[in-house]
Amino acid sequence: QLQLVESGGGLAQPGGSLTLSCAASGFTKAYSIGWFRQAPGKAREAVACISSESTFSTYRDSVQGRFTVSRDRARNLVYLQMKNLKPEDTAIYYCATGPLFACGKHVPISTVGTDYWGKGTQVTVSS
Numbered sequence: 001q002l003q004l005v006e007s008g009g010g011l012a013q014p015g016g017s018l019t020l021s022c023a024a025s026g027f028t029k030a031y032s033i034g035w036f037r038q039a040p041g042k043a044r045e046a047v048a049c050i051s052s053e054s055t056f057s058t059y060r061d062s063v064q065g066r067f068t069v070s071r072d073r074a075r076n077l078v079y080l081q082m083k084n085l086k087p088e089d090t091a092i093y094y095c096a097t098g099p100l101f102a103c104g105k106h107v108p109i110s111t112v113g114t115d116y117w118g119k120g121t122q123v124t125v126s127s
Helices: none
Strands: 003-007 010-012 018-025 033-038 045-050 057-059 067-072 077-082 091-097 121-125
Touching: 003 091, 018 033, 018 091, 018 121, 033 077, 045 067, 045 077, 057 067, 077 091
Parallel strands: 010 121
Antiparallel strands: 003 018, 018 077, 033 045, 033 091, 045 057, 067 077, 091 121
């Protein structure tokens, strides 16, 4: 059974840091994995992604330079390190993947190909 489980969310002050984890099980490590978020009343948006061999990582403009995505293929874990958090980063964060999910140079991040999703972890940035 393919499964993704996010963890690491919580409350952070503006300027603070959090690191999210996505534990993947039941499928090949050859899949790229993406991070997405959804704020209350807003559409889900792509945040970052990382290719299967960690060759490529891509970020949305608003988190570029503040967020870093990485993966531990041996343990089938993907991380999203978030620094200099802003109130507008408040959202539920999800990881997602699928055999056709693409993450690469010049490939816009989208939900295309994301067949499997975790249940999400809440990130709240507030003073």
